[in-house]
Amino acid sequence: MTSSNYLALLPLIITGYAAVALSVIVVFWRDSRAAYGFTLLSIAAALGSIFIALPHAPHMVTPLIRIDYFSLYFDGLVLVGSFFIALFYQEYFRTHEKRSEGFYILLLLSVLGMLAIASSAHFASFFLGIETLSVSLYGMIGYTRRFRPSIEASMKYLILAAVSSAFLLFGIALVYVDFGTMDFLRLTPLITAGGLTLTSYLGLAMIIVGFAFKLAIVPFHMWSPDVYQGAPAPVTSLIATGSKGAVFALLLRLVMVWNLNNQRTTYIILAALAVATMFGGNLLALLETNVKRLLAYSSIAQIGYIMIPLIAGGPRGPVSIAFFLASYVITTIIAFGTITIFSRSREMGDVENLSDYTGLALRRPYLAALLGASLLSLTGLPPTVGFFAKFYIFTAAAQTGLWWLLIVGMVNSGIAIFYYMRVIFVLYSHLAESDVYPEVPPQRPASTIALTITTLALVFFGIYPGPLFHLAQAAMKIVRF
Amino acid sequence: MILIWMIITPAIGGIAAWIIGHRSTLGARIAALSAAFAYFAIALYLWFISPRLLSMGTRFHNHTVPSVFVDFNVPWIPQIGVSFHLAIDGLSLMLILLTSIIGVIAVLCSWREITVRVGDFHLALMILLSAIIGAFLAFDLLLFYLFWELMLVPLYFLISIWGHENRRYAAIKLMLFTLTGGFLLLLGIIGLYIIHGLNTGTYTFDYPALLGTKMPLHTAWWLMLGFFVGLAVKLPIVPLHTWLPDAHTEAPTAGSLDLAGLLLKVGAYGLMRFSIPLFPLVSARLSPIAMMLGVAGIVYGAMLAYPQRDFKRLVAYTSISHMGFILLGIYAGTQLALQGALIEILAHGISTGALFLIAGMIQERTYTRELWRLGGLWSTTPKLGAFTLYFALAALGLPGLANFVGEFLVLLGTFSVAPVLASVGAIGFVLSVIYALRLVQESMHGPNTSEWRLPDLSVRETAILGSMAAIILWLGLNPQPVFDTASKALAPIQHALHRAEVKEGTELR
Secondary structure, three states: OOHHHHHHOHHHHHHHHHHHHHHHHHHHOOOHHHHHHHHHHHHHHHHHHHHHHHHHOOEEEOOOEEEOHHHHHHHHHHHHHHHHHHHHHHHHHHHHOOOOHHHHHHHHHHHHHHHHHHOEOEHHHHHHHHHHHHHHHHHHHOOOOOOHHHHHHHHHHHHHHHHHHHHHHHHHHHHHHHHOOOEHHHHHHHHHOOOOOHHHHHHHHHHHHHHHHHHOOOOOOOHHHHHHHHOOHHHHHHHHHHHHHHHHHHHHHHHHHOOHHHOHHHHHHHHHHHHHHHHHHHHHHOOOOEHHHHHHHHHHHHHHHHHHHHHHOOOOHHHHHHHHHHHHHHHHHHHHHHHHHHHOOOOOOOOOEHHHHOOHHHHOHHHHHHHHHHHHHHHOOOOOHHHHHHHHHHHHHHHOOOHHHHHHHHHHHHHHHHHHHHHHHHHOOOOOOOOOOOOOOOOOHHHHHHHHHHHHHHHHHHHOOHHHHHHHHHHOOOOOO | OHHHHHHHHHHHHHHHHHHHHOOOHHHHHHHHHHHHHHHHHHHHHHHHHHHHHHHHOOOOOOOOOOOOOEEEEEEEEHHHOEEEEEEEOHHHHHHHHHHHHHHHHHHHHOOOOOOOOHHHHHHHHHHHHHHHHHHHHEOEHHHHHHHHHHHHHHHHHHHHHHOOOOHHHHHHHHHHHHHHHHHHHHHHHHHHHHHHHHHHOOOOOEHHHHOOOOOOHHHHHHHHHHHHHHHHHHOOOHHHOOHHHHHHHHOOHHHHHHHHHHHHHHHHHHHHHHHHHHOHHHHHHHHHHHHHHHHHHHHHHHHHHOOOOEHHHHHHHHHHHHHHHHHHHHHHOOHHHHHHHHHHHHHHHHHHHHHHHHHHHHHHHHOOOEOOOOOOHHHHOHHHHHHHHHHHHHHHOOOOOHHHHHHHHHHHHHHOOOHHHHHHHHHHHHHHHHHHHHHHHHHHOOOOOOOOOOOOOOHHHHHHHHHHHHHHHHHHHOOHHHHHHHHHHHHHHHHHHHHHHHOOOOOOO
């Protein structure tokens, strides 16, 4: 390993060592605020180290990890996302779980897992990343242990993540049987050559299923609403953004490089999953009255939308996915951020019934406006970044002539209007005097900063998306291993 | 730069009103009103200098749209070929003027009606106005679409917060219909963008650049239908109209006013500006069907207007009938018909707007819009009664008032291309008499069964309705200035619909 190896790997190294260091610190100095500060600092440092790694890209660090613009873009996205989400934890745990030092170790480990997934170039590193992420998520989801649904969600995630890992492993094994390698780079010519045997098709299909579990693609989505509901709101936020973002990044790279979207069998699998995911997510969300579950279904549908450019490919496909994921991360942080703030009024569980949000605009206009803005962004309305994100994935599909899937996407966007507008209506409706509504706790600095910056980004990129487009285009210029 | 100022003036006023609104509701109203007046002044100034700009015509001599006389173009998202391109020609100028009048009235008519969340209300109202202005000025398809969608957000809030009893249903229905229509429009825009990009290698949303894009006929059909249906939802054309009566009925007065006066007009404007010039050949082939839909709208809207029991709902259905005339005129495509459609756009905006204001005023006084509970109002509020009669007469197309000019020219212009349709459309004149007179009789005449004792119009209300009445009369007696300003902008539409017929049978255009 040369020095440039270490420099290129710096984001992962910092996050990994920070997790180890924190677990040592916590032994001697049990102070959740110190752990919180240390976590924020190390995520920020990892984020800064991306700029150190940038001149060394593209760089293979051992056959396992590839650091290039593609992976650095998604590393950056994951780190920015987890930084802003991390800002919420201290305030949330102040009411929900006093001893939260251990949580931050898990948080850093999960970020490490995401980074490893986004930059993996080998099934081994991919699988290690997935497991690091999942194992730390079990702990994070169930961290508010006095709250039973939280434990239940953790168990559910544990079992289903284990099942998905089993699928993934079996798929990897089948591919290995056929080709004798697990290195993405060496697999590329073998898979793109065509004429695959049944074994390797089966392997690829099982790998896609493994991905589908993690991304909550219909019909592998059953865990998602329960986990979203049971997990503490800021953890849900991390599952929805970082975890899905990193896994989708790798899926994107595999599909593009292995040309899976143009081979008949895998094309049919992917297209069927996309259609099922869009309709499934949107239809299930229609009558949902629990805000966290509603956002879970919404998140399923959003993954369905980005499968459109994944299947379309073409010159704009990857760029539109990179843009959409960035937009989605910003939007989701705001949506769950407002829920997190609202939930500080409880000692256990979150404020998640739609009726609790009645007239939030009258009680706390800014908080309601932020949640409203994020819902508009999820609907894809200007002046939010979600508008351009959705517009651009449709453009990508049109460019490669994938009209039928494009129309399915539009129909679904139409269905989705209903439930997003329903929530916005509740936010802005009048208060009935007879009812009792949960009080809204006062705002605190850290979460206010996080929400302000993300909302500014939401509106800024909604009006002037040029810089983000530019970044996404630069990162997606070369998609290869 | 003047175009930019036109868009942001209302928005600035709205934000100011929102900030002031936390302290003083009167301050918020004044802030919004002064912004609306400022925008009115800019629009009027532009109209006064427009003859000079039009006659100069040299500055934009090589502009692909020759009728343009003010142009503003800066790159916005160069990565995907979107520019911030605003331009104004005679057609948009007339709509801008309409917008400016309605904008002022919308603020004035909410003076007493809106008492909760006044700052927020004016923010939504003014942002809505800005978005509509933006849509009328946009010369970049994505920019147009952006403003098109942006309009819906404040309108949704106007209806869902300040609306009447059934507002939730109406607001969500409005969003479902118009956003789904919007997706079809987006489909057309993206398709055109991609085809132009594949043909020429430059990907752009610039409207002048996209004019004359060559494509196979069947592709043109699909894309044109995307535009047509997307815009038709907003107009609305008959099978897609069901959101309109609900939205109108539940909206606060200013919302109904903006909806009838401006939002529907964006649909008509979109057809004239984009759908027909971008796809002339297929639009010419569609024109018989579109004209039939227009005639169907005229008759159906009028027939449904008659039995309505709710004042606002009745007026909403008359809107559908009038929109039928506009659609008929646009697709007849002769000079007379297009001029008629334009006058009808302006006349309907003012006269129907006034009827919605009257509905609002009645509701403020009686807390009902049910026609059977009204009746005999004339004896207690003679001024209101007189204005109701006046605007009802305008709606039924009394000669001398603006609607007559519009409807008559549309029918005259249509007769030369489709005599049968023009004749059927003329039934609309008869039907409009029936519904308009019923409206006046049920609400104003007859015995005062509910024993209403109401205050008559205040100075503010008299001034609003009086100025609207004056505009209707002036347009009805002297429509020529409108024709002069817009003639150059209407010519390409006429050209597109009629040149294409000559070239019938060619595969590419």
